Amino acid sequence: xxxxxxxxxxxxxxxxxxxxxxxxxxxxxxxxxxxxxxxxxxxxxxxxxxxxxxxxxxxxxxxxxxxxxxxxxxxxxxxxxxxxxxxxxxxxxxxxxxxxxxxxxxxxxxxxxxxxxxxxxxxxxxxxxxxxxxxxxxxxxxxxxxxxxxxxxxxxxxxxxxxxxxxxxxxxxxxxxxxxxxxxxxxxxxxxxxxxxxxxxxxxxxxxxxxxxxxxxxxxxxxxxxxxxxxxx
Numbered sequence: 725x726x727x728x729x730x731x732x733x734x735x736x737x738x739x740x741x742x743x744x745x746x747x748x749x750x751x752x753x754x755x756x757x758x759x760x761x762x763x764x765x766x767x768x769x770x771x772x773x774x775x776x777x778x779x780x781x782x783x784x785x786x787x788x789x790x791x792x793x794x795x796x797x798x799x800x801x802x803x804x805x806x807x808x809x810x811x812x813x814x815x816x817x818x819x820x821x822x823x824x825x826x827x828x829x830x831x832x833x834x835x836x837x838x839x840x841x842x843x844x845x846x847x848x849x850x851x852x853x854x855x856x857x858x859x860x861x862x863x864x865x866x867x868x869x870x871x872x873x874x875x876x877x878x879x880x881x882x883x884x885x886x887x888x889x890x891x892x893x894x895x896x897x898x899x900x901x902x903x904x905x906x907x908x909x910x911x912x913x914x915x916x917x918x919x920x921x922x923x924x925x926x927x928x929x930x931x932x933x934x935x936x937x938x939x940x941x942x943x944x945x946x947x948x949x950x951x952x953x954x955x956x957x
Contacts, residue, residue, distance in 0.1 A: 725956075726946035730908050731874075732953045733945055734759065736866055736885065736917040738802055738840050740767060742783045743920035745793060750933055752796065754940035759950035760794055761802035761840035761866075764827035773921065780924045790831045798949035800838035801825040801862065808847035814855060822860040837863040838950050840917070844868030857881045864954045866917065870895075874903060874912035880954055885915040890922040893931065900939045913953060914939070 726732040733756070737747060740762035751758050767787040773780050785793055803809070803820040804827075812820060821839060829836045839856070841848050845867045856862050864880040871884045872895060887896045896916060903914045923929045940947070 725911060726948065726953060729944055729946040730910065731903065731906065731912050731914070731942075731945045733903070733914045733939055733947050734916075734950050734953045736761065736800075736840060736915065736950055738842075738917070738919050739763065739782070739806075739921070740785045740790070740802070741919070741921050742781065742785060743924060744785060746929070747920040747923070748793065748797065750929070750936055754936040755947060756936060756940055757797060757947050757949045757952070759798040759800050759838060761800045761838075762790070762824075762828060763802045763804060763806045763842070764824050764831070765804035766806065775922070775925050778925045780921050782921055787831060790828070791833065794832065798838065798951050799828050799832045799836055800840065800950065801828060801836055802840050803842045806842040808843045809841065809852045809855075810847050810849050812852075814851070817852060817855045818859050821856055821862060825861055835861070837861060837955070838865070840866040841868070853881055864950065866915075866950070868917070872899065874899075874906070874914055876911055876913060883915075883954065885917045886913070887916055889916050889918040889932070889935075890925075890928075893928075897935060897938065900935060903945075904939070904942060915950075 735758035738761045769784045771782045773782045801824040804824045809817045825836045839862050866883050869884045877883050
């Protein structure tokens with residue numbers, strides 16, 4: 725159970741970009757909680773990406789701002805420099821994950837224990853999972869494979885989310901309505917992930933706020949960070 729409730733909602737957003745500030749304002753408005761997966765060695769770096777024929781800002785939050793920007797939410801690891809871990813040596817994979825975790829822990833002044841795999845599901849393998857499970861302080865790690873399910877996962881080191889907001893808007897809203905109506909006697913999790921810069925691609929901030937309105941404020945749902953939900957006591 726999650727603080728006495730059988731249902732829980734959590735969000736997970738990657739890269740530590742400046743759009744996170746606007747996202748956090750929305751989440752806070754609706755009392756929603758999120759985990760932000762950050763590459764500590766890239767903090768403060770300016771840049772842009774081309775996505776769906778659109779140029780979007782991809783500038784990282786400054787290191788000095790991490791603690792106060794993400795206050796009230798959770799900071800988690802995303803590796804130091806965002807490599808495909810499947811292409812890294814064992815030693816480099818350990819360094820990328822563990823040194824990121826340690827650096828972020830120093831910035832936020834609490835122990836970082838979660839992560840999201842950089843590059844997603846196709847960028848790690850069984851050896852990578854073994855490295856993370858047995859040679860780092862990571863206790864849960866999110867993939868990018870949507871399950872469209874609310875069931876708990878057996879393995880937290882390869883934790884598959886429910887849905888990817890940016891590519892699966894209709895599914896996210898449909899699942900949200902289903903989750904609200906759900907009556908259950910066993911723990912269920914609705915886990916949404918993405919990147920905050922994606923809201924800029926087609927200016928879908930208002931659409932995301934509609935989802936926040938839909939999913940928030942329900943008496944039978946616990947709203948927490950990944951850590952609060954996945955590592956519940």
